[in-house]
Amino acid sequence: YCKESSTYLSSGKGSFKIRLVNVRTPYVFALLTGGFDAPSLVATSKQVTFSSPNEPLQPHLALTNDPTTLLLTWNTRDSKEPKVKFWQNTTTNIRTQAATSNKYTSKDMCGPPATTVGYIDPGMLHTAKLSGLTPGQEYNYQFGDDPEWSQVFSFRMPPAPSPNASITFIAFGDMGEAQVDDTLQPIHAQPPAINNTNLMAKEVNERDLVLHIGDISYARGYAGVWDEFFDLIQPISSRVPYMVCGGNHERDYPHSGSYYEGTDSGGEPMYIDSTAGVQTASDLVVSKELQDNVEPLLLEYKVDLAFWGHHHSYQRTCPVAKKVCQDDGTAPVHVVIGMAGQSLSGNIQEKQPDWIRFVNVHDYGYTRISVSPLSLTLEYIKSDGTLKDTFTLKHTNPFDFLKYEKAVVNTDPSVVITVTPNQLNKSGDWVTVAWDGVSHPSDTDWIGVYAPPNGEESIDPSKIAPVKYQ
Structure with missing residues (x-):
């Protein structure tokens, strides 16, 4: 309302600041009486334009x-x-x-x-x-x-x-x-x-x-x-x-x-x-x-x-x-x-x-x-x-998302995995795992770390979960 300007009701004049967003067309200010129920236009300003009307x-x-x-x-x-x-x-x-x-x-x-x-x-x-x-x-x-x-x-x-x-x-x-x-x-x-x-x-x-x-x-x-x-x-x-x-x-x-x-x-x-x-x-x-x-x-x-x-x-x-x-x-x-x-x-x-x-x-x-x-x-x-x-x-089971029932064994003799060293001194030692020979690499390929029962060298991913993965 105009009365937000402290001088308006006593003098009929006033001012306040308003922030304008560029809506790609000139603005015109208007003074209306009658409130919102019966608005009556009294006066309008000249157009207010932006120097860059096409501003991105x-x-x-x-x-x-x-x-x-x-x-x-x-x-x-x-x-x-x-x-x-x-x-x-x-x-x-x-x-x-x-x-x-x-x-x-x-x-x-x-x-x-x-x-x-x-x-x-x-x-x-x-x-x-x-x-x-x-x-x-x-x-x-x-x-x-x-x-x-x-x-x-x-x-x-x-x-x-x-x-x-x-x-x-x-x-x-x-x-x-x-x-x-x-x-x-x-x-x-x-x-x-x-x-x-x-x-x-x-x-x-x-x-x-x-x-x-x-x-x-x-x-x-x-x-x-x-x-x-x-x-x-x-x-x-x-x-x-x-x-x-x-x-x-x-x-x-x-x-x-x-x-x-x-x-x-x-x-x-x-x-x-x-x-x-x-x-x-x-x-x-x-x-x-x-x-x-x-x-x-x-x-x-x-x-x-x-x-x-x-x-x-x-x-x-x-x-x-x-x-x-x-x-x-x-x-x-x-x-x-x-x-x-x-x-x-x-x-x-x-x-x-x-x-x-x-x-x-x-x-x-x-x-x-x-x-x-x-x-x-x-x-x-x-x-x-x-x-x-x-x-x-x-997740109480971090591998809950792993679809074991869909796992298959499809070994490729051209793919070689090496782990160095393969003899560790103490718990917590680090190893380097490297692989080569994958003919069709995919962003969904992953490395699983398994601990097969009874020290077996072969694994069946449909029957055993990895200890960890990367």
């Missing part, structure tokens, strides 16, 4: 099904030959990758307000595939088109998939955005999202990716909210892959297409979403059917951890199957992580079921997950940096 903005990295390739998406007003320049260490070996471009209009949207008052021309959306990257290595990059180029950003490739790999990532849901200058929007904003993104940005250099499991910006038909959202997450999405799932607020308009279909990047996680209140048409009516059909899949494929959103809270279960706590490592732990920004939910049972281990409906935040071959640790971080909850999952 909104960088967003994403994983693909190739561990040596990332996708980069960004936005401009228009472009003739959009591309990315990327390099390691110095600028002496710059690679360039052309981008593909597309856009949408109001006619592509489902209905109002996206087709009417909420529509802003989105400009062009550009996507480039950065291939031939080395897992774990640092790269610099710049995107745009002559003469408009972005600032120089950098990213570190996630580690390559491997039985020995360790990764660490951030996960949350139901975040949204808000104006850092405290201005209002046509829809309800989520101010806690600012603290969360600022805190995540401080640690993102130590993470391999971010997982936002649904209810992304809460734009709800107002396109300008997406510009503000991408501006808010830029310090994160420009640095690590920012992976998302669709929530109900991304596909909640009637006839907006199938919720379950889309282009497969090769790495989407499963996401099941609740979209209604308690009524005859509510999905809560079929919750038993969901449990009956989904839970067996999670158990069959030995899922350790399941993330859920939509309810704006943090909740954690024991390892649970059929509403009964199980031994660690034998059933998935379910964690609700919908506490990243949208108003927190208070509809929690007073008496929690026996399989609930932790509930918090008071603190915004996100989760930090560290995964190694034998353990997974999750930390619930409040938006002020306080640790609110943590737990660790461990």
